[in-house]
Amino acid sequence: MDLKIAARMIAVFAIGAGLTAAITALQNDEDRRDVAAPRIEHPGGDRARDRELSRCRDLGTAALEDAACRKAWAENRRRFFRMDSPDRPTSPKANGGDHA
Secondary structure, eight states: OHHHHHHHHHHHHHHHHHHHHHHHHHHHHHHHHHHHSOOOSSTTOOHHHHHHHHHHHHHGGGGGGOHHHHHHHHHHHHHHHTTTSOSSOOOTTTTTOOOO
16 A cells, blocks of 8 residues: 555656656746847837838828839838848759759
8 A cells, every 4th residue: 555655656746847847948948039039120110211101101192203202112111021031041943953
């Protein structure tokens, strides 16, 4: 009878130790991701760009004919959609790579 109680106690301690190790490992992974997170270059945004976009917004439909507004909108779309930097590298097939 004492052997069954001892075995159960050992099992409970083992499960508890395993859960503690798992929780600690998960918390450490979250901390590491924060360190590797990309930083925002200008947290408040570019004030000149914001002023230009606000000016264009205030112009209403007249902004459609304004070249500066069209340029500001195109730059904002490019920045928003990150058209200048692809998220993932292209495959060798897309680059026309040789198959040796």
